[in-house]
Amino acid sequence: MQLTNRSKQVSNKQMTLAERAYLPAIATGLAITIKHFFAKKVTIQYPEVKRYLGPVFRGRHILKRDAEGRERCTACGLCAVACPAEAISMVASERQKGEENLYREEKYAAVYEVNMLRCIFCGLCEEACPKQAVYLRHDEFVPVFTERDQVIWGKDLLVEDMNNRYTREAWTKEEAHVLDAKRANGEATNVVPRAIP
Amino acid sequence: MDLTEFLVKTATIFAVFVATLVIAMYSTWAERKVAGFIQDRSGPNRAGWGGLLQPLADAGKMFFKEDFIPALANKWLFIAGPSLAMLTAMLASAVIPFGSTIRVAGHEVPLQGVESNIGILYVFGVVALGVYGIMVGGWASNNKFSLLGAIRAASQNISYEVAMGLSLIAILMMSSSLSLGEIVSQQHGMNWNIFYQPLGFIIFITCSFAECNRVPFDLPECETELVGGYHTEYGSMKLGFYLFAEYINMFISSAIISVLYFGGYNYPGMDFVYNQLVNALGTETGHNIATLIGTAVFFGKALFFVFFYMWVRWTIPRFRYDQLMNLGWKKLIPLAILNILITGAAVLFLKPVITAWLN
Numbered sequence: 001m002q003l004t005n006r007s008k009q010v011s012n013k014q015m016t017l018a019e020r021a022y023l024p025a026i027a028t029g030l031a032i033t034i035k036h037f038f039a040k041k042v043t044i045q046y047p048e049v050k051r052y053l054g055p056v057f058r059g060r061h062i063l064k065r066d067a068e069g070r071e072r073c074t075a076c077g078l079c080a081v082a083c084p085a086e087a088i089s090m091v092a093s094e095r096q097k098g099e100e101n102l103y104r105e106e107k108y109a110a111v112y113e114v115n116m117l118r119c120i121f122c123g124l125c126e127e128a129c130p131k132q133a134v135y136l137r138h139d140e141f142v143p144v145f146t147e148r149d150q151v152i153w154g155k156d157l158l159v160e161d162m163n164n165r166y167t168r169e170a171w172t173k174e175e176a177h178v179l180d181a182k183r184a185n186g187e188a189t190n191v192v193p194r195a196i197p
Numbered sequence: 198m199d200l201t202e203f204l205v206k207t208a209t210i211f212a213v214f215v216a217t218l219v220i221a222m223y224s225t226w227a228e229r230k231v232a233g234f235i236q237d238r239s240g241p242n243r244a245g246w247g248g249l250l251q252p253l254a255d256a257g258k259m260f261f262k263e264d265f266i267p268a269l270a271n272k273w274l275f276i277a278g279p280s281l282a283m284l285t286a287m288l289a290s291a292v293i294p295f296g297s298t299i300r301v302a303g304h305e306v307p308l309q310g311v312e313s314n315i316g317i318l319y320v321f322g323v324v325a326l327g328v329y330g331i332m333v334g335g336w337a338s339n340n341k342f343s344l345l346g347a348i349r350a351a352s353q354n355i356s357y358e359v360a361m362g363l364s365l366i367a368i369l370m371m372s373s374s375l376s377l378g379e380i381v382s383q384q385h386g387m388n389w390n391i392f393y394q395p396l397g398f399i400i401f402i403t404c405s406f407a408e409c410n411r412v413p414f415d416l417p418e419c420e421t422e423l424v425g426g427y428h429t430e431y432g433s434m435k436l437g438f439y440l441f442a443e444y445i446n447m448f449i450s451s452a453i454i455s456v457l458y459f460g461g462y463n464y465p466g467m468d469f470v471y472n473q474l475v476n477a478l479g480t481e482t483g484h485n486i487a488t489l490i491g492t493a494v495f496f497g498k499a500l501f502f503v504f505f506y507m508w509v510r511w512t513i514p515r516f517r518y519d520q521l522m523n524l525g526w527k528k529l530i531p532l533a534i535l536n537i538l539i540t541g542a543a544v545l546f547l548k549p550v551i552t553a554w555l556n
Contacts, residue, residue, distance in 0.1 A: 033511055033512045040237075041238060045239075
């Protein structure tokens, strides 16, 4: 019974002299490899050139601030509960008078630590966060660490820098395609960030 | 032999050795570059410009690794193996004619380590010794994979040496000399042996692939079957010497191929260039520059064949062992004998006719 048209009939016919001589086949092979020798290389020179990994890549963690520069995190602990690797730990604290420009909610995380050896970059903390505070950046990796005290990241490394804010320019595959097309044409690349609910 | 002659000889041999070693060293770099380019990658490019310091880094790494000798190995033979491989690989470079002569203060210095009237026999003898390095090392490792690899290497080299020698006899019948210098100077201009011996050339190059244990005949170090073959137990610089010896052998056999079949330092229009240079710069400088151009041509040819070795390596898959033996004994040897008969007939009957016709 024939299922597809792709099957090829196997034959045991005698090879012709040209096939048995093996040299024409070698010449064909050599022609193919030399064509690749002069072909354009597909290598991306990694540390110098970085490839766009897409809008949904989960990289380095960031604790977002809102538009006025206040930390969004309210230390509810949902991210720590959601974390399957138990990488997140935090110490909550009450906001004092005069700190309203620092923290958006009345309760904030005085200590927020991510253990980068435990983290599996699953993004469940991102999904669990009710305040849109924790994100995994799509444009940056967690760099390699060489010392044990570099493993646990505190707020100094996690909280967003207001001078260098993190925006995700495309959120869906379609938006990413539009963005890629714009980038290819050399048009403006900044998309207005999505409004925070 | 007076002192000057002795010093000149020493300097020549030293230069030949250095050239061989440097070329072998950069062959390792070129191999990785070629492999990368053929596979659409860019190869090593971090150490120095275009990865040119990579061989130094590799050698440094090899030297600093632990020099391990297995407990049940035969210690002396284990060390002797890579030493022999390296020694025999280096020896063959002595008789290769790299160019014609350099004139210094009225002396003619040939660009050849040793001008010997049995040059090609010497090369064959030394190349045949090369298998001892592999055999001794593989046996001394006291490891079944190593021993199998070594036995494969031995039987493969012996089988293909027969066909190689037979294909060479056709060349010797034409040149009626065993001296490499003589064989080269007979191929003056564009009168290269490849035009008379295409079949012999194909047999010879196939056999030299087998003699160098290169793909498609790299069964002695076939990873899929034998772990690492004869150098399974080797590490550190001893492994480095085995690999390095392979690259030296590659360069030597490329040089031999270009000497025997592609006219060595001869190139079309060399008489014209020589006359122009001698007329313009005098018999000493002009002659020397013409010689150096010839040497450059020779290295171009030899390096092309080194590239060809690599090109083939990344094109053809490995033979099975029975296919290897069938090819060697049932195809190449009868073909080589046929080639001798054809050459003999041509030298006897065709050559007088053509000579008479040309006159």
